[in-house]
Amino acid sequence: MAPISVASVLLFLLPGSASAASATVCTSTLPPGTYHSIIVPAGQTCDLGVGPVHVRAGVRVGAGATFSLGFELGPNTGTISGGIRATNASQVLVHNARINGGVSVQGGAGPTACTDPIPHVCFTDFEDNTINGGATINGYNGVFLGFIRNHVNGAVAITNNMVFDEIDIGTNTVHGSLSCAGNNPLENTGGSPGPTPDTVTGRNTCNEVS
Numbered sequence: 001m002a003p004i005s006v007a008s009v010l011l012f013l014l015p016g017s018a019s020a021a022s023a024t025v026c027t028s029t030l031p032p033g034t035y036h037s038i039i040v041p042a043g044q045t046c047d048l049g050v051g052p053v054h055v056r057a058g059v060r061v062g063a064g065a066t067f068s069l070g071f072e073l074g075p076n077t078g079t080i081s082g083g084i085r086a087t088n089a090s091q092v093l094v095h096n097a098r099i100n101g102g103v104s105v106q107g108g109a110g111p112t113a114c115t116d117p118i119p120h121v122c123f124t125d126f127e128d129n130t131i132n133g134g135a136t137i138n139g140y141n142g143v144f145l146g147f148i149r150n151h152v153n154g155a156v157a158i159t160n161n162m163v164f165d166e167i168d169i170g171t172n173t174v175h176g177s178l179s180c181a182g183n184n185p186l187e188n189t190g191g192s193p194g195p196t197p198d199t200v201t202g203r204n205t206c207n208e209v210s
Contacts, residue, residue, distance in 0.1 A: 040065040051077035058082025061089040070095035102133025108140040177202035
């Protein structure tokens with residue numbers, strides 16, 4: 001299905017934040033290019049491949065939805081300005097991108113509901129990104145959660161997440177604090193996300209276990 005622009009969807013999800021006519025509602029794939037903003041509606045999947053893409057006014061991911069950029073580890077997958085905001089999304093997968101405006105993943109959904117990229121496995125993973133504005137991942141409930149080899153300008157909080165497999169946090173450079181609390185299982189900052197511990201200029205409360 002081709003991407004469409006729907007004014008009413010944007011006004012509902014992004015009140016006052018962007019021009020309604022310029023939002024791209026993504027329900028399948030998007031080619032490389034420049035987009036004003038991207039909305040992934042509830043229950044839909046948006047795959048941007050390995051880009052490169054340039055998003056000027058942010059990405060918003062709805063309940064039960066999947067957003068993917070650079071999952072195949074393509075270099076320089078693009079720039080997302082305006083940040084990434086996901087509420088009860090099934091999956092948010094971003095590798096090798098620059099994200100200006102920070103990351104917020106709140107809640108999230110069901111370990112077996114996903115079909116892509118791995119059938120019956122839902123996971124959220126940020127790897128090898130530059131993130132300006134900090135990152136919060138709170139209350140995610142999937143199979144796996146990863147935050148690995150990111151360079152972050154701002155505070156990072158990974159809290160109250162419950163996953164079936166692992167919560168991997170490692171080899172990040174954080175100019176700010178790195179906070180972990182209430183995660184089950186305890187976050188793994190050892191061999192799997194390695195090879196080195198996180199470098200944090202502020203307080204680090206994440207467990208150094210492997």
